[in-house]
Amino acid sequence: MLHNQYVEDYIKKWKCGKLLLNKKRILLIGLIEKHILPRGDLYYFDEDQIDNYIEFSEKWYFELDEWEKFITPFIFLFRKEDDEPVFDEFVINMGRGGGKNGFISTLANYFISPLHGIDYYDVSIVANSEKQAKRSFLECFRVINKKGHEDLEEEFEAYKSSITGLSTQSVFEYKTSNASSQDGGREGAVIYDEYHEMETTEIVDVFSGGLGKVDCGRQFFIGTKGFVREGYFDIKYRECEDILNGLIEFSGVFPYICELDDLKEMDNPESWAKANPALQAPLNKRGKRLFNTVMKEYKKLAYNPSGRSAFVTKRMNFIEDNMENSVASREEIMATNRPFFELNTKPIGSLDFGSVRDFATCGLLFKKEDEYAFKSFTFAIKHFCDVHYGYSNTNNDFGTEKKAPIKKWEKDGLMKVVDEPSLNPIHVVNWFIEMREEYGVEKIVADNYKLDILRPLLEAEGFVVDPIRNPRAIHPLLAPRVEDGFANHKFIFGDNPLMRWFTNNVYVKETQVGKQFLKKEEVKRKTDGFQAFVHALYRAGELDDEVDIDSSLDALEALNF
Incomplete structure (x- = not known):
């Protein structure tokens, strides 16, 4: 010992x-x-x-x-x-x-x-x-x-x-x-x-x-x-x-x-020692001087709230969700982890892939009253997963959503890793054929730019392919629906940590023409599942004969961002 x-x-x-x-x-x-x-x-x-x-x-x-x-x-x-x-x-x-x-x-x-x-x-x-x-x-x-x-x-x-x-x-x-x-x-x-x-x-x-x-x-x-x-x-x-x-x-x-365990502790000075050991009671001379400085900064937040982010990050050593940048808070993302309602209506299919050499996500969007259920499946290239996530490393059986435990998600049936130089489109086609047999999906919405190979294959199987000419053009008008859906817990992804990871990797950028849903990081933090979800929301009005937003979106599509 x-x-x-x-x-x-x-x-x-x-x-x-x-x-x-x-x-x-x-x-x-x-x-x-x-x-x-x-x-x-x-x-x-x-x-x-x-x-x-x-x-x-x-x-x-x-x-x-x-x-x-x-x-x-x-x-x-x-x-x-x-x-x-x-x-x-x-x-x-x-x-x-x-x-x-x-x-x-x-x-x-x-x-x-x-x-x-x-x-x-x-x-x-x-x-x-x-x-x-x-x-x-x-x-x-x-x-x-x-x-x-x-x-x-x-x-x-x-x-x-x-x-x-x-x-x-x-x-x-x-x-x-x-x-x-x-x-x-x-x-x-x-x-x-x-x-x-x-x-x-x-x-x-x-x-x-x-x-x-x-x-x-x-x-x-x-x-x-x-x-x-x-x-x-x-x-x-x-x-x-x-x-x-x-x-x-x-x-x-x-x-x-050293950090706060919960941001609520910020309002209790007795908890500040969790983030800063120099504030541990009883305070020495230096600790008293630091405590007084931190307390002054804390009191200023009452009339200068713009300083909150710096105070939380630097003094409390806590990273707070910035709702101006994140597409949804962690609580809202976790709220998507609910059982699906009965999927007995015809869905809208959707598809997104950043590149045939990394990820591709297929999905089905269902609607019941005010709720939307999105059932998804992802394909990924093994080489990409090895390089960026250590897929073949035995330690990758473990992990959190941040760590991207690809092997675990694959074992849970949320995705499939294929050992190919680039994704064979037949994987996507076959998945939609299976979903048609189970749920009756007929229409598939996808980015027109990436449909060169897939579109003729899907149409040959009898699917209606609905191309989006400019996906970013639909983001500004879909943003209110997306924000409302997360805030009011209208979206259901089931127990799908992969979809939660996709969503957590998205940030919202304000532009001259409105909000855009972009990647927080270009390579490792994939967003394909979230973008497939947005593509499906583009035609969500067709699920229950609601007045959709197509006429407004068509005008935006014509713009060159």
Whole structure:
């Protein structure tokens, strides 16, 4: 059994109700108690390194918070077999003002010191802007050159662009995240500051390539939730979720994520410590100053609601659905998960595919009074699914809607993955033939641009093919029907997480001619099922002889967007 004073004190304090933690930190403690602490046969805490780091930090910088002392032992947790770190990636995500930059300042300075004792253990801090990258570096520079810190000046050579540990010849530098101008060196540690602003994995790929050339390589990802969606932050955050939920082995990545569990907690200042451990009662001097700042910002929202998004995201570390951008809220999307009513009327068929080399979705739209039921089926190309979703990887049996567990959806009968270079149209034709036998579908609505091959095949089987000459032209006038349908829970997809995923991947863009339903991300976040649903809604008036909107839509179709 492994023991460490700081880890045990932190867990004990939480269990005694003296520490307020959010769900993800509680899950983290569960993993530690199950997979780490009982394994004294495999791992060991380097107590000398732990104590040296804490003493170094508190002598020259500041007293460490409880959360920093809790994480520290896991930075110096090693495998017995090779003396390498059990965790070589640390994801530290919390509300603004929590002390992330101070923590990495002390770590960077310690790593290049003789106390750490690894020669040539270079440390690079990477951020999107030079100002951000220099923040922790300047803190180290000022501490070393501060009057009365002559002992540090003897150990470190501090210039405004680099700091060198003289005995280890380890160098601490700051760099901007321009992958084209960088090259992986021989870093011992790389710190990615405000990593939520990274749009791609490119810069991480560059710097991680330099790790492994010295002992005990480590990476630190620090930040607060931002506004860049489907960037590197979302990729890392989902990986952390999978680890905390037991879908990925708890080794390698240490996820310390502080956030509100529910946005309603924003209105209870006692819950703010869930998002920011610096606000944990009892507050120290810095915590009181931060609490007063956050409280002032919170009170301003009463007469300046435009600041809500920034406050929720940056202070509460919570991403709120933006109804101006999302086609529906999560609650509205989940409300589509209801049993179908009796499908005993003739439906409208529909079809959408972005490319014959990725996805294609077929659907049937039924109507009963004010409700619409959409029954769908998707075909996907195996190569595309392997490249973008790891379809053939056995771990893809698990996942959430965000992770796109293609294999699970296929096992559930929601889709079929075909091993073909491009989709054979006969799959689509045969599906509609089966649906005609079961439900009597006769008309199929689809994008005219993509009907070159399919239209003659469908018409040869006796279907009426209704082409939409300009699909985007129908969006502005269909938008009220779509918004009303989701808001008032008129749409039913059945228990179909694939359709919910399609819908969640859509955002609404305001244009000069009205609203457009577009993809949140061009490649991985597919929307074919949702677009097939919209195509069917285009002819929904024919399902019950309602006065439809065709005459207005025909005029819009003629416009060239």
